[in-house]
Amino acid sequence: MSPHPGTEAGSYDLAIIGFGPAGATAANLAGRLGLRTLVVERDPDVFPRQRAIAMDDQALRVIRDIGLYDEVTARMHMGVTARFIGVDGRPILTTPTRPSDECGDPLANFFHQPWLESTLRGGVTRFDNVEVLLGHEGRYLAQNDDCVTLGLDAVGESVPLRQVRASYVLACDGGSSPTRKSLGVAFAGNSYSELWMDVQAKLRRPLAYPPHFDFICDPDRPGVRCPCPGGYFRWEWRINAGETPEQMLAPENIWRMLAADGITPDDIDIHRTWTYTFHVRKAAEWRIGRVLLAGDAAHVMPPFAGQGISGAIRDVANVVWKIGDVLAGRADDFLLDSYQSERQAHHDFMTRRAEMFGRIVMPPNRTVARTRDVLLRSLSRTPLGRYVVEHLAQPPALGPGFSDSSRTRNRAVGHLLKSVTVASPGIVLHRIDAALGPGWAILGLNRTPSVEVPQHILAAWETFDPRLITIRPGTSVVGDGEIGDPVGELWDWMRARSIRFAIVRPDRYIHSAAYHAADLPLPVRQRPSATRTGAAAGA
Incomplete structure (x- = not known):
């Protein structure tokens, strides 16, 4: 039952804009809590291209919690080793594959994104309280002290369909988020100057490759080599200065580059190709009154740490229960102020880690690259080096928010309870x-x-x-x-x-x-005077 049993027709507890991994996970969480939920998605079908490819142990814990663990992991490569390959073709750094102490699943787990999204969307059908509207756009119109008004437009139609109201809106509508733009929220940061190309292939026969995700750390042509679930394989390369996407994505050039990796048309069928640029951007505010931003709508980072989907899943896992507690009258509205202040510490940590990996993958010249190789190989042979590698993925505690903030608080506070x-x-x-x-x-x-x-x-x-x-x-x-x-x-x-x-x-x-x-402390009952709605980042 909805926490608002008197909710009238056309009115919802929660409206979710976007039905990608973040929106679909949020819809499952909301469904389980009994929130009367509307999901609006402009695309009628799951996007067919494999974009993100990995999630970590904490994201998988959320997937387990919404009851879709077996379905998701049935078609997932779990515990994939990531290697950084030096200029001599040998590994200079290898990440661990062991299950994490906190969650019990491996740290790197690879999926085929269309399959993942289909599974998450399928999970939503379990809940009669969640309505999904595909082929439509949800446009932010206005909000007041009680609700947010959205306009629903059918894609391709010139006449607006209708308006709906929701107590809260969760915008999971991507890095170019129309919701964020309509609210005028700054999305500050930087873009990497390098353009990259991506080749997704379907295997015709097994490849004689190691079963690892490899970063090719060559300053002349850094790249990625990745075996993927479902018989797919991906190669990515940087497009260098003086080269154009049209030249690099030309079939004859792609086959030339693959041939250097020992690949022929007898081995693979090229499925899709595209180009992209890395971004490091973060919304100034993740909460604007009754509208909250999640996933790429709130932040984007380089792909080197494989944290895009994991961060988005952490976002919605942090905020949906808070919306539920507020709607059920268990907590005051200020609980939602803690969403950004808690989550951005982890996001910023992972962004710094991704940027560090990027510097390892893309050194400026061969002299720096050879020095890097010697130092990292030497470090990895020492106890200190092994300790650093083992703890690269260990996240920090939640930032300040809704938890014990006393000086004498126990060191477990702000960390996940061990999954046993x-x-x-x-x-x-x-x-x-x-x-x-x-x-x-x-x-x-x-x-x-x-x-x-x-x-x-x-x-x-x-x-x-x-x-x-x-x-x-x-x-x-x-x-x-x-x-x-x-x-x-x-x-x-x-x-x-x-x-x-x-x-x-x-x-x-x-x-x-x-x-x-x-x-044990008492719960905080009122908004601290220094915190205002929508400005949790400064709390």
Whole structure:
């Protein structure tokens, strides 16, 4: 049921503009929360070109949480190794493929984007409360204290179709976002001067290539070589000064470049080709009243870290539950101010990492390239170097927002709860996210939160309707209000952080944690005076 049971026809809790990976994930999240949701997408079909190709462990955790993990991973290459190839043709740096400590899935997982989008869209059909309108554009018209008004236009038609109202709008309409532009939000940043070309091929027979994603770090012609799911393969190369896209994408030139890589027409069929330029841009405001920007509409980064879709999925996972809590009356509207302030720290970190990888891939000359190769190879042989490589993908904590901000806060705050296998009553073994359900939770390690957490703290959190759960290590036999930790994974994780009590948000980030229940904080109830709606970046 919608949090607004009195919602009239033509009025929605949430309108999502754009039905790509960000919009489709948001629609699944909203559907699960029971929000009456409208999704508007201008393209009648899934875009056929494979653009993004990878997502990380945290994005996969969200996919698992919306119940589509098996369908998505069934056609995914999980745990792909990324290698940086030096000027002598040998690797200078290799990224790890092991599952992450936090989420339990590998750090680099490759997909075919049309398949991914089709699966995410298919998941939305599970929810009667989500309406999808394809072949239409959603135009921002106005907003007031109660709702946003959108105009819905059929693509190719000159007469506007109708207007609808939504309590909130989530714009997932890409880097050129018409919504962002109509609101006059600055999209500052830079574009790389280099133009790149992309060749997507379908294999006719297996290639004698290593099963790795390779960055070709040659200053004369940097590139990418990537085996992809579904029998696809991609090559990307920089277009150098003095070369034109028309020349470089000419079939005879593409086959010449592929021949240098040992590829002939007997090996592949060229499926699609295109050119692109890298951008580093970020919207000044991700929240403008009742309109919020997500994914490429809020930020774009170079592709070297493979974080485009992962960042977009993190965005919607952060903001949709907050919209749900506000609409359900569990939290005040100012909760939405925390969206940008929490998310941009991680986005900025990943952008810096992508730019660092870009500098490794595209050195200015061969002298710098050879020096790079010697230094990185030497560093990778040392314990310090191996440690750095192992932790390249470790994200920072959430930025300041809706979590414990005290100076004495536990170091787990702002990080994800470790994804472990637990037991629910009836000896049902599953991941802890499924055991916790879609809302808030207060956990006690061999402690009973309903008894041991002071009543004034429980009363302060009551509006969020948290589940009060006791963790029982070393067993799968548990009763109501308990989850079993049969092999002690959660026991080890909490004890290493001196935690006996934790308050866990719906997106599985730790709001607060403490050894003594009396040290758990109260939720913030009003907007800080220094923060205004739509200006979370300065909070």
